[in-house]
Amino acid sequence: MYDYAIMWEWGAFAIRWLHVITAIAWIGSSFYFIALDLGLRKAPDLPEGAHGEEWQVHGGGFYHIRKYLVAPAAMPEHLTWFKWESYATWLSGFALLAVVYYAGADLYLVDANVWDVSPFIGILTSIASIIGAWLVYDLLCKSPLKANATALMVLLFALLVGLAWFYTQIFTGRAAFLHLGAITATIMSANVFMVIIPNQKIVVADLKAGRVPDAKYGKIAKLRSTHNNYLTLPVLFLMLSNHYPLAFATQYNWIIASLVFLIGVTIRHYFNSVHARKGKPNWTWALAAILFIIIAWLSTVPAVLGGDERAALPERAQRMVAAAGFEDVSDIVLGRCSMCHSATPAWEGMLWPPKGVMLETEAQIALRAREIYLQAGRSHAMPPANITYMSDEERQQIVAWFEGISNGG
Known part of the structure; x- marks a missing residue:
């Protein structure tokens, strides 16, 4: 049995490594395309249907890139799809969740001092909440609120704050932060799998059939892509949060998690503004620093760590x-x-x-x-x-x- 423990640990390490590799690939491509999209410029010689172009230099060569807002006049012979980075990140992440938090539910997931339930109930709650959060998010994005991007973002933030509080009332602090990250990653990956890629496939099918693609599919995909852009930095913090008990194991951990989302969004706003050549809103760094100081203060008021003591030992x-x-x-x-x-x-x-x-x-x-x-x-x-x-x-x-x-x- 002790050999099993060692092999299990190595298995968890392999899955974690795979998760990090795929996450780097996904977030890296996401950051690149957001920067590219925001940096596009109009040019007098753009072909019909082209939205903008960008010249870039890297690795000793020059790249000339054009974006078609709906679709080009004809289907290219070769088309590269960016999707497997997202799928592999989610699949490896869920595998890691199962190996660490589900297999070790009595230690890492369920805390009888918070919610005295069996590991099985804890696991079911975990899975149901991840699925439920995606369904609520998807419904909100399909509601009339989609016409008001700002109002939708504010409502989505309120949903995340509610989830932060909810998880800290049923799971260990460490599991609560991890699940916020899992929900955020699920939203991002499901956006790719269930909205962005299917819409792009509709456009490709129309091109192949000689039809003019409907611009609405691109607009829908753009909304979800924008959400993914603003969620990348918070999800990175949440996935690494298990190393920082001052964040996940203090009394106001749910407020800390909520402020982390604000910091991530604020920093992304800075880079988005720079890439779009709309100036450098340096105030965003000052705001992020203030929010971080508030987080540090909250972690010690009062100084209470959540332990792993159980009312009854397994x-x-x-x-x-x-x-x-x-x-x-x-x-x-x-x-x-x-x-x-x-x-x-x-x-x-x-x-x-x-x-x-x-x-x-x-x-x-x-x-x-x-x-x-x-x-x-x-x-x-x-x-x-x-x-x-x-x-x-x-x-x-x-x-x-x-x-x-x-x-x-």
Whole structure:
């Protein structure tokens, strides 16, 4: 069973790596095309139907790019579609959600101190909320509000604020932020899969059939593409937020998440304005800095970290406590790890336990058994630089304890 834990960890690493690679490809192409679109210029020699052109230099060569707002007069022989970057990012992201948060639901997803439900109910709630959020968003985009882009954006922000509050009332803080990121990514990818690409395929089909494409399909796709543009920076923060307990594990985490969306939108507005040659709205950086200072302040008012303590330990954790060698392992962890991994770390300059992980009680140690085994037993990742001098014998005790219970000992 301990070999399974190691392979599972490597599997999670592989999926995470794939997710990062595909996300870079998707967001990179998104940033490029938004900048290109905003930088297009009119020219007297543009062919009929062309909206604008752009000259660019890169890699020792020059590129001459033209955009047709609806479609060119004839279908090109070769057409490159940008879609798989989006699909692969979402699929790998959902796989990672399943591997980390669903498989480890009793530790990373469900917190009995917040909402005392079984992991199964927590997982169902997770899936239903992601699907439901997309359906509500899609309905809003198809409603009469689509004619007023600003009003629609404000309403969508209010929806995200509501979701931020909702998730912090049912999941761990870490899972709440991750789910906000998952919903945002789902909206973005579903926009590509269910709206942008289908509309472009309709235009291509019309061209092949000799029909004049309807301009409405391009306008609909443009609206969704604009939403995707403004959501990219917030989703990046939310996907990386599990490294920052000051963001996800404090009392006002839902307000922090909401302000993150505002910061991301504000920064994108700056770059969009620059790319469109509409000046440099430097006030956006000042506003982002102010919002960031507010976030830092909110994370300490009051200074309350959300722990992973359970009203009742899961069965596996109970077995960990009862297993041979637990008392020795508990002493090792308390002596070598808890000076940092506590509600009030003793290490100078450290105000919060790393990643919000506390190892002060039997319950906390038992719930983190697999991580302790992988981080301090099978590897020397913890303590960092072995700063508390954990001996090889102590690491072997951790390995023997975990592998003993994994083998049914």
